[in-house]
Amino acid sequence: MAVEYGVAPLELGLTREFSSFCANLEFDDLPIAVVQEAKRGILDWMGCAIAASDNPRIGKFIETLSEFSSKTGASVIGQKGEFGPLEAALVNGQMGHFYDYDDTHMGGVVLHTSSPVLAAILGLGENKQKTGQEIILAYVIGFEAGVRVGQTAPSHHDGGWHLTGTLGTIAAGVASASLLKLDAEQTTFALGLSATQAAGMQQNRGTMSKSFHAGRAASNGILAALMASSGYDSSDEIVEGRKGFSKIYSKTQNYDFLTKNLGRDWTILTNGYKPYACGIVQHPLIDAMIKASKNTNIPHSEIESVDALIHPHTITITGVEDPKTGLKSKFSLKHSAAVGYIDRHAGLSQYSDARAVAADVASLRQKINPLPKDDFRKDQCEVHVKYKNGNTEIVRIEHALGTTKNPVSSDFLVEKFLANTGGKPLSTEPEAIVDTIWNLESLSDVGNLMRLAKGA
Numbered sequence: 001m002a003v004e005y006g007v008a009p010l011e012l013g014l015t016r017e018f019s020s021f022c023a024n025l026e027f028d029d030l031p032i033a034v035v036q037e038a039k040r041g042i043l044d045w046m047g048c049a050i051a052a053s054d055n056p057r058i059g060k061f062i063e064t065l066s067e068f069s070s071k072t073g074a075s076v077i078g079q080k081g082e083f084g085p086l087e088a089a090l091v092n093g094q095m096g097h098f099y100d101y102d103d104t105h106m107g108g109v110v111l112h113t114s115s116p117v118l119a120a121i122l123g124l125g126e127n128k129q130k131t132g133q134e135i136i137l138a139y140v141i142g143f144e145a146g147v148r149v150g151q152t153a154p155s156h157h158d159g160g161w162h163l164t165g166t167l168g169t170i171a172a173g174v175a176s177a178s179l180l181k182l183d184a185e186q187t188t189f190a191l192g193l194s195a196t197q198a199a200g201m202q203q204n205r206g207t208m209s210k211s212f213h214a215g216r217a218a219s220n221g222i223l224a225a226l227m228a229s230s231g232y233d234s235s236d237e238i239v240e241g242r243k244g245f246s247k248i249y250s251k252t253q254n255y256d257f258l259t260k261n262l263g264r265d266w267t268i269l270t271n272g273y274k275p276y277a278c279g280i281v282q283h284p285l286i287d288a289m290i291k292a293s294k295n296t297n298i299p300h301s302e303i304e305s306v307d308a309l310i311h312p313h314t315i316t317i318t319g320v321e322d323p324k325t326g327l328k329s330k331f332s333l334k335h336s337a338a339v340g341y342i343d344r345h346a347g348l349s350q351y352s353d354a355r356a357v358a359a360d361v362a363s364l365r366q367k368i369n370p371l372p373k374d375d376f377r378k379d380q381c382e383v384h385v386k387y388k389n390g391n392t393e394i395v396r397i398e399h400a401l402g403t404t405k406n407p408v409s410s411d412f413l414v415e416k417f418l419a420n421t422g423g424k425p426l427s428t429e430p431e432a433i434v435d436t437i438w439n440l441e442s443l444s445d446v447g448n449l450m451r452l453a454k455g456a
Helices: 014-026 032-052 055-068 084-098 114-127 134-150 163-179 184-195 210-230 245-249 280-296 312-317 333-343 361-366 410-419 429-436 448-451
Strands: 303-310 368-372 381-387 392-397
Touching: 014 134, 014 163, 032 084, 032 163, 032 429, 084 114, 114 134, 114 163, 114 210, 114 448, 134 163, 134 280, 134 333, 163 184, 184 210, 184 245, 245 361, 280 303, 280 333, 280 381, 280 392, 303 312, 303 333, 312 368, 312 410, 333 361, 333 368, 333 392, 361 448, 392 429, 410 429
Parallel strands: 303 368
Antiparallel strands: 303 381, 381 392
């Protein structure tokens, strides 16, 4: 009967091998570059969460949770109050991903790893008085789990799943298992308990539900690790099993990615950081339009048309033609191209409700012609801006700003953090948070960091 049902063991041992690696990894095993990249990721994500902390929609969410939650012990970023770790992760995860400004891994999976992982381990770590080193280790392990499991299921995204919800749950669960110091078997079960909760639909792009996926993933990840620590089990082949994650979430499988070069190829080192507050596949187009605008200094009203040669995937997932809200505009390549040219930037204000319906932006959006180029990479783009005077400006971007091949500096990330946190009523100056993160490996209690990020 088990064979017919499809869960007879394959004995490949991949999930167990991966979980054993995660359970036995120690902070001292991490290369210096990995530790530094972890701190960069934490700084970037926390700034994104603080930026959204005063959004009225986040306030409504907190009000809703407050009606039913009586737990405390985990800070809510940018707020005075506390929740229990499960609820705090739910809110903090949503805040970190709310503006779609958080980091994105592009190495085989398009995954916002930090929002679910950091929302989980920072709240849980504060509650359990974990050290900065333990947070860094758990964060790195969460990256390994989310990205590597995602790489075993190459057509996962094509099925309509939002990977930050699905893979984010797995990443948060394994990271939380590390923080709780679960053994190899318990970590295997935490992975399985996480994977069985994995959810999130791309249909919810452009709505508040998209960022809710990150918060739900963080909370579910903590729950999975806590359940595993108290004796709950799961399949020990949850990734590679006949009815496992890779099989049911993807039409094709690459199981070798789960354990290939573990401890040598660190996925966090190929993370990407966003200079623009929208879907990352639009970033090369924004780079190109900003450059065209600066090169020519010709007003947008003098543009006749724009041919945008881009990867077909960009058109597929950011094809909103005429967005009416800021959230929708984040998934409109035409909007991103327009604000890139007109404003020469694509920050939070470029994706506001007001900018989404602004006359100048709406006018230029109508002149953008997306043209799919199958041989282009996702971080590549070329634009042909044709002006009414008969001239054409051609700009080609080989690697978008913020990607591994065109990385942003730590100084850039500090500037982004200060811009995101400027004017927010925090319990301390933003610079103090920056200094604490840069010295995170020396922090004896991560609660000290979380309390700095609370509201005044």
